Amino acid sequence: MGALRNSPKASQIKKSTTLQHLFDLEANSSDDTMIYSPESSRQSIIESEYGEILSIISHCCSIFTFTDPLESPSEQDVKRLKLFQLLSFMKKPKKPLPVEIIRPLVSMLSANLFRPLPPSAKRTVVCELPGDEDLFSTLSPAWPHLQVVYEILVRIVLNIDPKVLRGYVDERFLVNLLSLFQSEDRRERDSLKNVYHRIYFKFTFYREIMRKSMNDVFLHYIFDSEKHSGIGELLEIWGSIINGFTVPLREEHKLFLMRVLIPLHKAKGMQVYHRQLAYCVNQFVQKEPMLGGTVVRGILKYWPATNCQKEVLFIDELEELVENIDPDHYRKLALLICTQISRCLNSLNSQ
Numbered sequence: 191m192g193a194l195r196n197s198p199k200a201s202q203i204k205k206s207t208t209l210q211h212l213f214d215l216e217a218n219s220s221d222d223t224m225i226y227s228p229e230s231s232r233q234s235i236i237e238s239e240y241g242e243i244l245s246i247i248s249h250c251c252s253i254f255t256f257t258d259p260l261e262s263p264s265e266q267d268v269k270r271l272k273l274f275q276l277l278s279f280m281k282k283p284k285k286p287l288p289v290e291i292i293r294p295l296v297s298m299l300s301a302n303l304f305r306p307l308p309p310s311a312k313r314t315v316v317c318e319l320p321g322d323e324d325l326f327s328t329l330s331p332a333w334p335h336l337q338v339v340y341e342i343l344v345r346i347v348l349n350i351d352p353k354v355l356r357g358y359v360d361e362r363f364l365v366n367l368l369s370l371f372q373s374e375d376r377r378e379r380d381s382l383k384n385v386y387h388r389i390y391f392k393f394t395f396y397r398e399i400m401r402k403s404m405n406d407v408f409l410h411y412i413f414d415s416e417k418h419s420g421i422g423e424l425l426e427i428w429g430s431i432i433n434g435f436t437v438p439l440r441e442e443h444k445l446f447l448m449r450v451l452i453p454l455h456k457a458k459g460m461q462v463y464h465r466q467l468a469y470c471v472n473q474f475v476q477k478e479p480m481l482g483g484t485v486v487r488g489i490l491k492y493w494p495a496t497n498c499q500k501e502v503l504f505i506d507e508l509e510e511l512v513e514n515i516d517p518d519h520y521r522k523l524a525l526l527i528c529t530q531i532s533r534c535l536n537s538l539n540s541q
Contacts, residue, residue, distance in 0.1 A: 240290070250269060253305075299346075327374050409449075447484075482511060482515030482523075489508065
C-alpha cells in the first residue's frame with residue numbers, strides 16, 4: 191500500500207487537484223476584484239449619496255411645449271416642483287459636486303434650453319422707441335420651466351470651479367446659448383444676459399471667443415438681416431466689458447468701436463438699443479478722448495435723413511460726447527456739429 195501511495199499516478203492526481211484548486215482561487219480572486227473595484231465602489235457611493243438628485247435630474251429631462259393639448263398640466267406642475275427642488279439643492283451645496291452629477295445636470299439644462307425658437311412674429315408696426323418693443327414681444331409659454339432652469343444654470347456657474355465645468359460648458363454650449371438671444375421673450379433675454387455675463391467674467395479662458403461670437407452677431411445684424419431681438423442685451427454686456435478695459439486701449443478694441451459700434455447707428459431699429467449703444471460709445475471716448483473725433487464723424491455719417499425721432503437720439507448722444515471730447519479735437523469738429531444741428535432746426539420735421 192505504501193508503494194501505491196508513492197506511485198507516479200497518485201502523485202499526478204494530487205498535483206492536478208492542487209492546480210485546479212489554484213485556478214479556482216484565482217478565479218474567485220478575479221471575481222472579487224470586479225465586484226470591489228474602485229470604479230464600482232465610487233458609483234455605489236454616488237448612487238447612495240446623490241440618488242435622489244439623479245432621479246430629479248432625470249425627471250426634469252422631460253420636455254413640455256405648453257402648446258400641445260395632449261400634455262398633462264399636472265405633469266408640468268410636477269416637473270416645475272422638481273426643478274425648484276434641484277434649485278434649492280444647488281443654492282446650498284454641502285460639498286463640491288462630483289462629475290457624475292455635473293454631466294447629467296448640464297445635459298438636462300441643454301435639453302431644456304437649446305430648442306428651436308418659434309418663428310418671429312410678423313410686425314406691421316415698426317418699434318420707434320425702446321418701450322414700444324414690449325408691446326410686440328412674444329411671451330414663451332414654457333417660461334414657468336425656463337425661468338427655473340436659468341436660475342439653476344447661474345448657480346452652476348457660481349458654485350462650480352470653471353476648470354471643472356470647462357469640460358461640460360464648452361464652446362458649443364456657449365454658441366447655443368448665444369443663439370437664444372434671438373428669443374422674442376424679454377424675460378428670457380434678461381436671464382441670458384445675466385448668465386452669459388457671469389460666464390464671461392468667471393471663465394477667463396473663454397473671453398476672446400465670446401467677444402468674437404458677439405461681434406459676429408452684430409456684424410450679421412448690421413450688414414445682412416437687421417433682425418435680432420437681443421442686440422440691446424448684448425450691448426449691455428459689452429458696456430460692462432468696455433468699462434473694464436485698461437488704457438491705452440488695445441487696437442482690437444478700437445477696431446470694435448469703428449467697425450461695429452459706430453455702424454450700429456445706421457440700422458432701422460436703432461431706437462430700441464440706442465441707450466445701450468450710446469453708453470458703450472461714450473465709455474470709449476471717456477477712456478481715450480482722442481477717439482471723439484472718429485466717433486462724431488461716424489455718427490454724422492449715419493445721420494438719419496427723415497426720421498426726426500432718431501435725430502433727437504443722435505443729438506442727445508452728441509451732447510454727451512462733446513463733454514468728453516478732447517478740446518483741440520472739438521474745435522475741429524465744432525463747425526461740422528453746428529452745421530448738422532442747423533439742418534435739423536431748418537428741417538420740415540423740426541418741432
